[in-house]
Structures are given as C-alpha cells and as structure tokens.
Amino acid sequence: xxxxxxxxxxxxxxxxxxxxxxxxxxxxxxxxxxxxxxxxxxxxxxxxxxxxxxxxxxxxxxxxxxxxxxxxxxxxxxxxxxxxxxxxxxxxxxxxxxxxxxxxxxxxxxxxxxxxxxxxxxxxxxxxxxxxxxxxxxxxxxxxxxxxxxxxxxxxxxxxxxxxxxxxxxxxxxxxxxxxxxxxxxxxxxxxxxxxxxxxxxxxxxxxxxxxxxxxxxxxxxxxxxxxxxxxxxxxxxxxxxxxxxxxxxxxxxxxxxxxxxxxxxxxxxxxxxxxxxxxxxxxxxxxxxxxxxxxxxxxxxxxxxxxxxxxxxxxxxxxxxxxxxxxxxxxxxxxxxxxxxx
Amino acid sequence: xxxxxxxxxxxxxxxxxxxxxxxxxxxxxxxxxxxxxxxxxxxxxxxxxxxxxxxxxxxxxxxxxxxxxxxxxxxxxxxxxxxxxxxxxxxxxxxxxxxxxxxxxxxxxxxxxxxxxxxxxxxxxxxxxxxxxxxxxxxxxxxxxxxxxxxxxxxxxxxxxxxxxxxxxxxxxxxxxxxxxxxxxxxxxxxxxxxxxxxxxxxxxxxxxxxxxxxxxxxxxxxxxxxxxxxxxxxxxxxxxxxxxxxxxxxxxxxxxxxxxxxxxxxxxxxx
Amino acid sequence: xxxxxxxxxxxxxxxxxxxxxxxxxxxxxxxxxxxxxxxxxxxxxxxxxxxxxxxxxxxxxxxxxxxxxxxxxxxxxxxxxxxxxxxxxxxxxxxxxxxxxxxxxxxxxxxxxxxxxxxxxxxxxxxxxxxxxxxxxxxxxxxxxxxxxxxxxxxxxxxxxxxxxxxxxxxxxxxxxxxxxxxxxxxxxxxxxxxxxxxxxxxxxxxxxxxxxxxxxxxxxxxxxxxxxxxxxxxxxxxxxxxxxxxxxxxxxxxxxxxxxxxxxxxxxxxxxxxxxxxxxxxxxxxxxxxxxxxxxxxxxxxxxx
Numbered sequence: 001x002x003x004x005x006x007x008x009x010x011x012x013x014x015x016x017x018x019x020x021x022x023x024x025x026x027x028x029x030x031x032x033x034x035x036x037x038x039x040x041x042x043x044x045x046x047x048x049x050x051x052x053x054x055x056x057x058x059x060x061x062x063x064x065x066x067x068x069x070x071x072x073x074x075x076x077x078x079x080x081x082x083x084x085x086x087x088x089x090x091x092x093x094x095x096x097x098x099x100x101x102x103x104x105x106x107x108x109x110x111x112x113x114x115x116x117x118x119x120x121x122x123x124x125x126x127x128x129x130x131x132x133x134x135x136x137x138x139x140x141x142x143x144x145x146x147x148x149x150x151x152x153x154x155x156x157x158x159x160x161x162x163x164x165x166x167x168x169x170x171x172x173x174x175x176x177x178x179x180x181x182x183x184x185x186x187x188x189x190x191x192x193x194x195x196x197x198x199x200x201x202x203x204x205x206x207x208x209x210x211x212x213x214x215x216x217x218x219x220x221x222x223x224x225x226x227x228x229x230x231x232x233x234x235x236x237x238x239x240x241x242x243x244x245x246x247x248x249x250x251x252x253x254x255x256x257x258x259x260x261x262x263x264x265x266x267x268x269x270x271x272x273x274x275x276x277x278x279x280x281x282x283x284x285x286x287x288x289x290x291x292x293x294x295x296x297x298x299x300x301x302x303x304x305x306x307x308x309x310x311x312x313x314x315x316x317x318x319x320x321x322x323x324x325x326x327x328x329x330x331x332x333x334x335x336x337x338x339x340x341x342x343x
Numbered sequence: 344x345x346x347x348x349x350x351x352x353x354x355x356x357x358x359x360x361x362x363x364x365x366x367x368x369x370x371x372x373x374x375x376x377x378x379x380x381x382x383x384x385x386x387x388x389x390x391x392x393x394x395x396x397x398x399x400x401x402x403x404x405x406x407x408x409x410x411x412x413x414x415x416x417x418x419x420x421x422x423x424x425x426x427x428x429x430x431x432x433x434x435x436x437x438x439x440x441x442x443x444x445x446x447x448x449x450x451x452x453x454x455x456x457x458x459x460x461x462x463x464x465x466x467x468x469x470x471x472x473x474x475x476x477x478x479x480x481x482x483x484x485x486x487x488x489x490x491x492x493x494x495x496x497x498x499x500x501x502x503x504x505x506x507x508x509x510x511x512x513x514x515x516x517x518x519x520x521x522x523x524x525x526x527x528x529x530x531x532x533x534x535x536x537x538x539x540x541x542x543x544x545x546x547x548x549x550x551x552x553x554x555x556x557x558x559x560x561x562x563x564x565x566x567x568x569x570x571x572x573x574x575x576x577x578x579x580x581x582x583x584x585x586x587x588x589x590x591x592x593x594x595x596x597x598x599x600x601x602x603x604x605x606x607x608x609x610x611x612x613x614x615x
Numbered sequence: 616x617x618x619x620x621x622x623x624x625x626x627x628x629x630x631x632x633x634x635x636x637x638x639x640x641x642x643x644x645x646x647x648x649x650x651x652x653x654x655x656x657x658x659x660x661x662x663x664x665x666x667x668x669x670x671x672x673x674x675x676x677x678x679x680x681x682x683x684x685x686x687x688x689x690x691x692x693x694x695x696x697x698x699x700x701x702x703x704x705x706x707x708x709x710x711x712x713x714x715x716x717x718x719x720x721x722x723x724x725x726x727x728x729x730x731x732x733x734x735x736x737x738x739x740x741x742x743x744x745x746x747x748x749x750x751x752x753x754x755x756x757x758x759x760x761x762x763x764x765x766x767x768x769x770x771x772x773x774x775x776x777x778x779x780x781x782x783x784x785x786x787x788x789x790x791x792x793x794x795x796x797x798x799x800x801x802x803x804x805x806x807x808x809x810x811x812x813x814x815x816x817x818x819x820x821x822x823x824x825x826x827x828x829x830x831x832x833x834x835x836x837x838x839x840x841x842x843x844x845x846x847x848x849x850x851x852x853x854x855x856x857x858x859x860x861x862x863x864x865x866x867x868x869x870x871x872x873x874x875x876x877x878x879x880x881x882x883x884x885x886x887x888x889x890x891x892x893x894x895x896x897x898x899x900x901x902x903x904x905x906x907x908x909x910x911x912x913x914x915x916x917x918x919x920x921x
Contacts, residue, residue: 025817029729035721036739039791042784043742046753049760107656115650124657131664133903135845137874138896141881142667145889204663211660228452228512230408232465232519233442233637237646242464247455258748265750267848268874272881292752292848299755299852305764313852317756321749328748438639470636520635 050321053314060308066315072278072289074312075298081312083319085280089288092195093202093270094263096284100203101259105210106252112211113218114240132208140272143201144193148273151190151197158187193275193287202269206259213258217251218244250338257331261324267292291320356381356523356553357402357444362416364397364406370579372397372586375416377572379523384545384554386564386594389574389609394586395557398574399525401426402555403444404437420444421522442469445516449528451508453500453515458483458492461500461511465519478518485551486514487544506537513544517552524548526556530563542567561610564594571597573606671900675893683894687860688876692887695880697895699859703775703870704844706863710779711786711843716836719787723794723832728820747788754785755852763853771867773854778870781849786839793835797828830913837910841903847874873899 058066061081069082108128112121161182164174173185190196221244229239245252275287276297289297295313303309355378362375372394379385379402387395397406404425406412418425425440426432453461462479471478479496483489488510492503500511509529516524526545530538545554545567558564564571572591576584590603601607608614686696722739730736758781762770770776801824809819825832850872851857857879859871873895880892 021815021818025815028817029725032721032725032729035718036725036736038718038784039722039739039742039746039787042746042757042787045761046749046757049757050753053760104656104660107653108660111650111653111657115653124661127661127664131660133841133907134664134667135847135874135899135903137845137847137878137881138667138671138900141877141889141892141896142670144881146667146670204660207660222452224448224450224452225454227405227408227446227448228454231403231405231441231446231448232468232515233438233440234465234468235438235642235646237649238468238642240649242456242468243454261748265752267750267752268878271848272878292750295752295756296848296851299759299854300857314756317753321753324748324750325745328745332744436639438642439637442635442637466635468637468642470638471634472636473634 046321050314050318053311054318057308057311057315060311061315070280072280072294074309075301079308081315082280083316085278086289086291086294086316087319088280088282089195089270089274089278090264090290090292092282092284092288093199093266093274093290094260096196096199097203097206097263098256098260100200101207101210101263102256104203105207105255105259106214108207108211109214109218110240110245113215114236114244128208128211131204132212134205136205136266136268137272139201139205140198140269143197143269143273147201148190148192148194148197152192155187155190158185188283188285190285191275191287193273193277195270195274195284195286195288198270198272198274199284201273202263202266205266205269206262209262210255210259213255214248214252217248217255220251221247250335253338254331254335257327257334261327261331264327265292265320265324267296271296291316354380356421357555358419359398359402360417360419362398362401362414362418364394364401365413365415366409367411369581369583370585372574375588377588377591379553379555380570381553382549382551383569384549384556384567385570385572386568387555387557387572387574388559388561388564389586389589390576390614391559392584392586393574393576395574396527397586399527399555399557402523402525403441403446405441405446407437442519443521444523444525445519445521446525446527447509447512447516447529450532451505451512453508453511456500457497458500458503458511459496462515462518465515469519471519482514482518483511485517485548486510487540487547488514504537506533506540509533509537509541510544513541513548517548521552523553523555526554528557528559531559538563561598565598568594570594573597573601573603573609575605575609668900671893671896674890675895675897678887678890678894679897680894683891684898688858688879689860692880692885692891695888695891697873697876697898699862700871700873700876700895701898702862703855703859704872706775706866706870707779707782707850707872708840708844710775710866711782712836712840714779714783715786715790715839718783719790719836719839720794720832722787723791723798724820724825726791727795727798728816728824743788743791747792751785751846752848752852754781755849757781757784758849758853773856773869774867775863775870776866777853778850778855778872779866781853782843782846785846785849786843789839789842790836793839794828794832797831797835798824800831801827830916834910834913837906837913841906841910844902844906845874845899847872847878850875851878 066081066083069080070085071080072082072085073080112124116124161175161177161184164171164181164183166181168174168183169176169181171183173183175182175184225243225247226239229243234242270290271293274290274293276289276293277287278289278294279286294316298309298313357379359375359377359379362372363370364372375394375398377385387399389395400406401414401418402420406414414426416426420440420443425435427435454464456464459479462482463475466475466478480489480493483492488507491507492498492511495502500508503511509532513524513529530541533541542563545556548554556564556568570592571594573589574586575589576586579585590597590601590606592602596602597606598610601610682694683696684701685698686694687699688697689695722743726736726739758777762777762780763772770780805823805827806819809823814822854869855875856869856871857875859869863870877892877895877899880888880895883889
C-alpha cells in the first residue's frame, strides 16, 4: 500500500522519510510475526512435551495395562495404571454437570431471547457474566463446604423413617419395628467428598457458557422463519420448539460439546469437592479422583522429575488433551457441516 | 374517501374501516377504507413505502409481532372486528385468526423440516383430525407442486428451488384450509417462469379462497386481480411520509379508466 | 380467551369443525408452562449465584481483618494471613500484563492488519482457536517442562517468572481474539483516509487504527487478566507452593497466589480455616469486581465515542 515517489523532483526530504518509514514497517511486521509464531510454538510445546513424556511413560508401562488395569495406584507399592479409573470419575462429574448445564443454559437462553423484555435482559445478562467470571476455586469452596452438607442433610431427611398406618404396609420400603410400621427409603449415603456435589456445582459454573452460545444461535435464526410459523396460527411455544430451536440446533449442539470439553478440563472444583480417591465405577455418591485432580495431587507432592509417577501426569495429561481436542474439533466440524442445512 | 367503490356487503370477506397504523409515533398509513370481496383477488399496488405491506399485515394481525406497531380503526373479518376496543382487545386471540387468514411471504421461508412436515406441521398444531397423507397430497396438488416433489417428500424443504419453495409455502398455507390468503409480493424474489406458474396458480386458488396480494409489478396486478387498490405516499410536516389509499376499484377501471390523477400517472408509468 | 370462533359468523364457508380441532386452551396452558420453565431455569442459575455470594459473605466477612491482610500463613487460623499470597498475585499479574500485552496485541495486529490471508496466517488462526479450548492444567504441564525444567536456569525453576510465563501463554488467545475484534470494529473509512494521505501500513496502524481500537483492546486485556488472576491449576502444576511464610524477593523467587492460598485453607478440616478461606475469597472477588468494572466502564466509553 505504499506510493511510488518519483526521484526527479529533488524532494530528497520526502524520500528519506519514505525509506525509513518502510524499514520501520518491515521491522514491526517482523516483530508481530514473531508474536504470532509464539502461538504456534505454544501448540508445538504442548504437543511435544505430552508426546515425549507419554512415550517415556509407555516405555515403562505397557499400553494394554494403561487401558485395562482396574485400579489407579501409581504411587503405591503394587502399581496399577488403569486410566479408565480416572476417566470414570471425569465421566461422572462431567455427566452430572452437563445434565445441569444444558437444561438450565438452554432454557435461560430461550427466556432471554424470546420472552424477556429489554429491561430484564439488561439486568440478567450481566448477572450471567458475573457467574461466568467466578474463579473455579470459589466454586470448589462452595461445593465442598456448602452444597455437600446441604445435600447430606437432604438425603438424611429422605432416609428418616416415617411412621405409617399399618394398612399402608403394601408400599415398598416399609419395615416393621415393633409395634409400628415405618416407611424407610434406603437412599444411599452421601460422603463428604463425592462426585455429585462437584458435578452439580460444575454444571452451574458452565451454565453461562451454554446460555450465551445458545442465545447467539437462537438470535441468528432469521425472523421470517418465525413469521412463517406465526402466520399458520402457531403459538410462541410451538414456534420456538418446532421452528426456532431446530433452526438453531447446530449452534446449540456446538455449545453443548464445548461445555462438555470445559467440564472435562475443569480442575479446582473437582479437586476440592470430589476427593482424591481413585474409584472405578458409576457411583456419584463416593469420593472419586478425576484426571485433573490426579495431576494436581502429584504436583502438590514431592515427586521428582523423571520418575515414573512424574511421567504418569503427562500420560494422564495426554489423555485429557486428546479428549478435549476431539471434542473441540467435533464441535467446529459439527457447526460447519450442519449450518448450511438450516439457512 | 374519493375513488373507492365497494361491492355489496354480503360478499365481503374482509372490511377495513378508518385504518391508521403507527410505528412508534410515526403515522405510516392513514385513513384506509376497503372491502375485500370473497373468492376474488384484490391487489394492492403503489410505489414502495406507501404502506401496502403494512395494511396487509394488519389483516392477519401479523403487525402484533412488531413491538412499536400500533393499529387504530376497525377491520372486520366475516363480520367480526379483529381489532376490538376496550376489554375485548386484551382477550383477542390472533392464533385462531391466523388459521383462517393465511399468509405467504416475499422471500420463501420454508421450515428446516422435510417437505412433508412443512405442509403437515401447520395442520397438526391446529388439531387436524383427518388423514394427514391425504391432506399433504391435496395441498401440494393445490399448489401445483405435487408432481415435482411427490418422490422427495422426506427431503428438506430447503433442498428445492426458490420457485418451488414458494409454492411449498403456498401449499402449507392452504393445508390449514384458511378462508383468505394474504400474499406479500410473493413473486418478487423469483424468476419469471416461477412467477408465471404462481400467477396461474392464483387463478385456480380463488375458487376456494379469497386472495389479497401486494405487488410491485403492475402488469401482474392487471393480469391477475379482480379489484385493485392503489396506494401512494405524501410528505408529512415532520419530514417523513405517510401512505394513503388513493383509489380502489375494479381492475379494469384502475388500469383502463382511473378516476384519480395519481392513479392515472402511476399506471401509465409516469412515476413509481 | 375469546377468539373469533366463539361468535357465530354469517355467510362464509368455514373450515369443517370436525376436521380441525385446535384445542387452543390446552395449547395456551402448555405455552404458559413452557414460559414458566424458562423463567425457572434462569431464576435457578441466578439464585445459586446469590446463594454462593451470600454464603461467602456470611462466612468470610467476620474473618476479614487487618491481621488477615497483613500476615503470613500460619498453623493457627487466627494468626494466618494472605500477605504472601497477595504479594505473589501482584508480582504474577504485573509480569503477565507486561508479557501478554505486547505479544497478544502484536499477534492480533499481525493476523488482522499485516497478514493478507496467507497459509501461514490461517495456520496461526487455527492454532489460536485450538489453544483457546485447551484445559488450563495442560498449560501447567507445558510450563513445567518448558520453563521449570528446560529453561530452569534462566527462570529460577518454580518461580514467579515461570508462573507468569505460563499464565501468559494461557491468556494469549483471549487477548488475540479481543484485539482482532477491536481492530475489525474500526471502520475501514478511517484506514482509507490514512492511506490516502500517503501513509504506509504501519503509519496508518500506529496513527489511526490502533488509537481507535485501543479502548477495546484494553478492555480485552483487562478481562484476560481477570481470568488469569483466578487461575489455580496451572500454577500448582509448575510448583507454586501452598505454604509461603515469606515475601517474594524478585521474579525468580518461589511464591504462592491468592487462589492457591484459599485452596490450601479450604482443604484443612478446621472450620476456622474455612472462614478465613471465605475472607480470602472476598478479597479475590473484590479485586475481580474492580477489574471488571474498569473493563465495563472502558467498553461503554468506547461505545459512546463511536
């Protein structure tokens, strides 16, 4: 975009500036390029360290053991390295989180974009942004010290035996403690560290993400699609459910996938509230150790560089990285593939 | 109210009286009086910005969807005021009105569903109790598109051409068996061949329905309609413009021997 | 809800009543239920937020004291404080701001103003999109290898510098995206005017585009920093300590930060530690509130000027 100046006019003053300015531009362009390269270096660094250390790990631990061991005890005498122990924990916390975040987030998005007045939106959207900005360690505090006791009290309440008249004995869960009949629901006991509280609070923390991305998707549905439905005598709910949501579906699904990815990678909420006990299974009432919580546990300890436990955090990190990478790529691909269909 | 002649009352599907439409504080259209006769095609013509579409959208209360729109006056659909005053205004239900007064839009807007579902959905939410397959076929035939899509009913409504999409929109409108069909410049986004097909369709549609069409295309209006309303705009003191009805009469009169000067100038191409 | 069908109508053929049974009352009831569900969902999210904030205030306000702000951590909760943590957070934030601002803005400039859509630029863009979705603890692993081990001699190992570099990499994608959006928001007519006067690309950027986009960029940087200030996991991974009874004496010193101090106290069984953890959270939230308020003020001034 530079202008050629003729050299005959004796305007050497202009020319000197021009050359200097051009040199300056090239230097700046070079420096900015260096900055951009840093992002490439970051990716290379991440992939490089993960691959390197993971290979080192698999030199000592066979891959099939990584996949099939039923316990995760790399720091104990009898070492087992079953990654699915950690994955099952992440599955529990993230699964519960998604069950919370998708309904709350999507319905909130519908409320904000279809029902709420401008004044209400002006108040609610900043509130959701505040929720999004709260650090995860605060959520972890909340999950461990407030939500877990509340849930425990609630489940205790459900478990309390209730006296019933004898003719109700046909109901399930009734017991006879002389001389009266009681209804006693055998609800499982919620431990102090558990996946349920962590999952619930994790879900609340990613609700704003689902809400805002879904709202963008809903907002971009063209108005004449809605008009077509209203013109047929449809109510607002019918229009939203049958026309608007399907038209926005690619964006909504992408937001859910990104939310899953975020939940999987979350660390502090699960470290604080879900516990540090590797447990393979699907029970959310017990302490579990997620992939991220394991990395934190090792980092807090005195593990020396180069030892086997040290390498395990990279193997786990690699697993985590691959899972989130696949989810993120899938979300991008999903939007690109299905967006054309609806517009 | 010069230049407006109306048919006898018992043949009237929709009767508009003293209609004024505001967007916010701006008067967009003033003093509209017209009667839409049953089983005929009434066309609204005029340069852009005179409120033709605005008036059309009042007939099925689609203007309710625009927050700043305010309607004054009375519109009678089959004898009943669809803009009642006072207490009845709050309780008025536009949903039922829109089943009986359907609409086709300027840009074809089929739903992101299959062709079958596009037609069936409106009937379904309105509680259609009969054979849905039959209704879908009947409606697609009525929109002169059955032969072209009968083998691809499960395909997306967006996978067909623009002209076909518009006929699909017509099919979905007639599936719920309205009495009146409003068409807001239905051919302006289409190619000439599709336009011709839809114009032919209109002549067959008016046997079962009453049609009101807004069009920019004068020739189309003269070809297709039985009665024509010519709208124009005049400048307001505030610097904006407000639309008004100049003349409304049989089509032959409007195009052959109009009573108003503006009408004569417009149809002879002197402006617009 | 009266509708037209409720009153008798003369003349015209209506749709057969037996064919269409619209069941309007039922549909309206469902509409109402659906609307209530959406309101309830939004209300639940907001109420949980309120519950959390009230809980923190309730438990923490009582423990918020001058002692807390000026003491080092201790085994006795009544003597423990966040001084070292505040110092560590302050140091880290300063360095992160210094590093991330030029690199982030430079990358944003490169992609938006200098790049001409080459394969290189597309590659960088893809990288940044991916990096934005990588969990923060992975950045910790990167920092551990790159800055603690490989470059340990220069960075002082598990030091403030390492922590700052790691967090810089973490928030770079945020700053780059914010920079690009701010640059894109500058109307092209402004650039054209600059070029028309004979400026080259850099002159136009420096004299016209950057000043116009600066408030937006600054807002983005502040929001990115407010994200960094709450980060815990990557710093734990690179070796930030949890018990630091001293002030850092420079960028190469070991350290702790406020979120890690809070984490440490929450992990203790005693309720008194939980209460001072809540107080620490209050301090953290106040700092975040200040930073976000500045960002929002900047953003609204920016929008007003336009």
